[in-house]
Amino acid sequence: KQEVTQIPAALSVPEGENLVLNCSFTDSAIYNLQWFRQDPGKGLTSLLLIQSSQREQTSGRLNASLDKSSGRSTLYIAASQPGDSATYLCAVKDSGYALNFGKGTSLLVTP
């Protein structure tokens, strides 16, 4: 059974800092990995999708990398802003039918 772990569980940084969120998974036989953002009480917004054949994806200030062999992904956020405050979820799609989610990293960016 695929297990997805996200570290740290919570993170508080001052505005302007660059930061890294970590995600690890136990079964490297994945189709893709996706990073989502969730604002309090809201649904999920997809940030980046990395196919298993890819090493990284970039969107604006966000960069996600994937090392399938070691079962790791990182989400890099450059020049953080208070509007980046949210919970960030990592989800892995393997041979099963559903996404396997980590419990998320709760990020607070202070002005």
Place this chain on the structure above:
Amino acid sequence: EAGVTQSPTHLIKTRGQQATLRCSPISGHTSVYWYQQALGLGLQFLLWYDEGEERNRGNFPPRFSGRQFPNYSSELNVNALELEDSALYLCASGWGETQYFGPGTRLLVL
């Protein structure tokens, strides 16, 4: 293009009652997935419907059930509600290997 929609946004029920949650997928998507996000827990897979059939279910009791209609919209029914059913219920529709999520229904069981 309209995204995944869910109704109602909030639902308050008492223990023992039944709850019905609805989801409309993105046009052209035939798969609908239901997930539960309870406080302190990660997103847990509930049910997967495709082409009107239940394809698989997660580790939830049979009182969690649903159906998919010919237009691919879906209902999630939760019978004999328990306090621990209080959660955000998210619906996603899929095409290929990507899932797109709706805004969720917040269910509170008193």
